[in-house]
Structure formats: structure tokens, C-alpha cells
Amino acid sequence: MKGLLLLSSIILLLFFASLSHASDFRRRASQPLEEELYKTEEDIKAEIIFGRSLSARILGRYPIIKDKRLTEYITLIGKAIAQYAGRPEIEFHFGILDTDTINAFSTPGGYIFITKGALKFAEDEAELAGVLGHEIAHVVERHIVKEINLRAPDESPLTGFASLIAGATGTAEAVFTAFVDRAYEILFERGYKIEDELSSDRLSTGLLKLSGYDPEGLMRFLKRLNDKGMVKEIKGTHPGIEERLKSLQRFMEENHLSGEEKNRGKERFYEKTGRN
């Protein structure tokens, strides 16, 4: 009798201990709980709708180059590396902005833009993939969504992002427009937080490695920008290039990526971009 009671007690204790462990694990595995707010299908749709509005503003500033063959090439590179980015629910779209400025942008929901200037500045496919990967990383990590704290203006029972889009009131309209304004300011005036830039650089380098490109692609592109004194082109929107280069170098060393076989895709890059 006593033995059975003891056995039952041990089982119960083991169960509650393991439940606590499982709960703790789920919390750690899913990253900050805050992120869960953005994971319902309605939230993802809202993210795309928000990203479309922001993208339309970018394209109001710089029109797209309607070269289908070249855009398909950029899209193939971008989609190929995005397959390793861990957000399979996002359909990424890519476009080339008609400006000689060297820069790239992204908006929530998977819209990625590279300028004609940045495309010309790249020397091979791995560099181009590195620049696209950096922007893909901003989308995957939801940097804009988190920075502007995109939430509903009230205590709506709907999840934050979706309720904002679903709102049909004048307040919701004003809040939506204000959020798009703030996101636009991040892209063209304030820039991302430096930690978001460093994180996107690391993730992009990881994407290059996972997809089989030269992992130094992004680092080579940034280093050349720095060496040629062209940093001012991206300074406002992508701050701290020297810190970024140091951080990337450290990441390469920690992950033993230096001295990797160099798959730069130079031949195809020259062919597709019409260079000699």
C-alpha cells in the first residue's frame, strides 16, 4: 500500500517537473513571446498588406526598371537564398529601382528592392545575393514591424497586427497611415538600429553559406564600398559600416567560414547583367 502511494507520488512529481521543463523549453524555442503576436495567418496577411503600402511609397520615389529578364534573374537569386531563411509562408518579390544611388530596401511581407547603382556596383552573383540576403533578413526578423511596434490602437481581442488592418474606423485609418509614415522614415531617414543591421549581415552571410554561395559575398561588397569612399551613399539608411565589417569578420571567424571554396557565380552574373 505504502509502496503504491510512493510510486504514484514519484510519477506525479516527475510529471510536473517535466511539464515545467517542457513549458520553459517552448518559451525558449519560440524566442521572445512577443513574436508569437505576429504569427497567425491574419497577422501575416496584415504584414503583407502593410508591406505593399510601404513598397508603393518606395516606388513613388524611385520607379521600377521594367526589364523582365533581369528582374527574373534577381528574383531567382533572391528566392533561391530565401528558401533557407525559415519563413516559408512568405512569397518574396524582387524589383530593381531606377536610381544610380547604391542601396537596397525591404518592406514587411517580403518586398525586396535593389537599386540600379547597387546592381552595377556588385561584381559577382555572391555579392548580389549577399545584398539581397541582408534585406531578406530584415523581413524574416520583422525588424520594421518590431521597431515601430505595430499594434492595434485599442484592446481589441484580435491579434495586434491583424486588428489594425481590420479596423474600419477613422482612428484605425490614421494609425495605419502614421505607421506607414514611421516605417518610411526608417527606410529613408533614420535607418535601422545598428543591432538590426548587424543581425541582418550575419543572417545574410549564413544564407550565402547554406545556399552554397561564397559566404564572403556581402562582406566583399561592403568592404569595397568602404575602400572606395562610397559609404555616404548608404550612411543614412544603413549606418555604421565599419562596425558592420568588424562584426562580419568576427562572425566569419567564429563559424570557420574563411577559406571556404569560393562559389561566386561570376560567369552567370556577367552573362545575365550584360557585362563583358
Next chain:
Amino acid sequence: MFLRIAIILLLVLTPLSSFGAHLYVQSIKAPLLSEPRLGAPQIAEPQRGEVLEVIEKKDNWYLVKYKELKGWVSRLLVDIKPPKEKVSVLEETGQKLEEGARKRASAYVTAASARGLMEERSRLSDRYRVNFEDLEWIEAIKISDLEASRFLEEGLRK
């Protein structure tokens, strides 16, 4: 009596206690590595949707068990939930145009009508120009995951 209770508790609670210690591969492939660093030798390559059993977590890496093999996988490639299908607001918009602008009577508006509503608001902004025509041009370019994978394999063989 107590024996029965003990057996029932053992049968019911033990499987529940291990719930949550699994991760699903989200990326198209997720290299299982011998050490928690990207340059480490690859042991196996689980595909999207496959399940990994977690043994330990260290910074941005999980030590996992996969088909009797143990190795490290980056946290960026896995999630506690199975991978989702692609989410789109574009198809619904097309459907809406065909069916007319019917509104749902629920608390949600459909993604498509919400999209239309919000884009209308965005167009009303007097501070910025907007260009949805160019946006729709890039959205019309369709590349499948399979095409992207083939492109990667072909190019990197050169």
C-alpha cells in the same frame, strides 16, 4: 485500486510530459552539423517539415536527434510549429474583383478588402506619392521554389 491509478497515470502523463521537445524544419533543407558553427562538417540534411528531437540548446543552436544521428542545427531554420503554406493576399483580391465587393459581416474584413481599404488610405496620403502599378508589375513575375532550387544548383556547378 492504487496500482490501477498508478498505471493510468504512468500511461497518460508520460507521453504528455515530453510534448514540446520537437522542432520542425522550416527551410528547404537544414544541415545537421557536427559542431554549433556554420563551417562545421555536415552529418545529414533534413528536409522542410521533418521533425527533430531536441537534446540541448546553446545560443542560436540546437543539439538535436534525427534518425539516430545527433547534430547541431541553427535556430533560424527550425520552429516549434510545422512549416506554413505560402500566405497571399493577391489571389483573394482577384476573387473579390470577380465576385464583386461583398463584405464579410464578421469582425474581420477579408484580407483582400482590407488591402483595398488600406491602399485607398495610403493613396490619400498627401505627403508621399505612391506607385501601385510598378508594384503589381513585380508581383506578376512568378518563380517557383523548384525553379529557384534548379537555378542555384546549375549556377554553382559552373
